[in-house]
Amino acid sequence: MDLDFNNIASKLLDAWKQQKPIEPLTDEFKDLSVEDAYKIQLAEVSLLLKEGHKVVGKKIGLTSKPMQQLLGVNEPDYGHLFEDMILLEGEPCERSKLIRPRVEGEFAFILKDRLKGPGVTIADVYRATEGIMPAIEIVDSRIRDWKIKLQDTIADNGSSAKFVLGSRMFPIEQLDLRHIGMIMEKNGEIINTGTGANVLGHPAASVAWLANKLSEFDVSLEPGEIILSGALTAALDANAGDVFTISYHTLGTLTLKFI
Incomplete structure (x- = not known):
């Protein structure tokens, strides 16, 4: 299969900018591989960099077993975070600028040292981390109705959209991330609860991956x-109109409103 990675990346970017989703790439390109999908993502990143956007980090997805089973995969995926994806704590999110957004509670690792594999361990991640911040990620899909397979979400920059960081950073050595609990409320009703252990058994294991x-x-x-x-x-x-409140044990509370 002869793929034009830049052309596919341009279509995804246009869908993002215009809030007009496209059909699944895996419907159009039946043999699209995971490797091809990452090449499309990197082509998209390259186009954004040429437009003057700045990469500030990365996000990891599909870190829970239920989500991996849903897409029939056995490892996570990742996407790039850009400067204009950041929402300040307390800043509302404009729903009209997104397609079908979803909200997740996460930990943000702020790195102080370089990490390069292979062979990176949880201990290496701890040594390289300046601190941890509570975070909210807003994911969105440029694929119509979230009808995605693994290759679709990888090509679509890991379904990245926006994210919120808390206003305080916590020293990682003082935290047992596996046991930090989270309560997620939507419009005042508790919907979800979880702990750090839900993320590949340990969030630092996710960063090592x-x-x-x-x-x-x-x-x-x-x-x-x-x-x-x-x-x-x-x-x-x-x-x-939706308001999300995510409370993290020892890390504080974040609130996000969609307008």
Whole structure:
């Protein structure tokens, strides 16, 4: 199959900018491989960089067993985070600028040292991390109605859209991330609860996976990067007027309103 990675990346970018979803890539390209999908993502990143956008980190997806089973895969995926995806704490999210957004609660790792695989361990991640911040990720799909397979979401930059960071960073050595609980409320009703152990058994294991995966492309995680380690619970649909409150044990509370 002869794929034009730049052309496919341009279609995804147009869908993002115009909030007009496209049909699944895996319907049009039956033999689309995971490797092809990452090449499309990297082509999309390259186009955004040429437009003046700045990469500030990466996000990891499909870190829970139920989500992996849903898509029939046995490992996570990743996408790139850009500067204009950041929402300040307390800043509302404009629903009209997204297609079908969903909200997730996550931990953000702020790196102080370079991480490059292969062979990166949880201990390496701890040593390389400046601190942890509570975060909310807003995922969105440029694929119509979220009818995605693994290759679709990878090509679509891991379904990245927006994210919120808490206003305080916590020293990682003081935290047992596996046992930090999270309560997720939507419009005042508790919908989901979870713990860090839901993320590949340990959120730092998720970051180690990413560093090792990126080594296949000769890419490393760099100082100052923000790494969203994966959702603690299932994502919730978001519409205009919805208010999400996510409370993290010892890390505080984040609130996000869609307008």
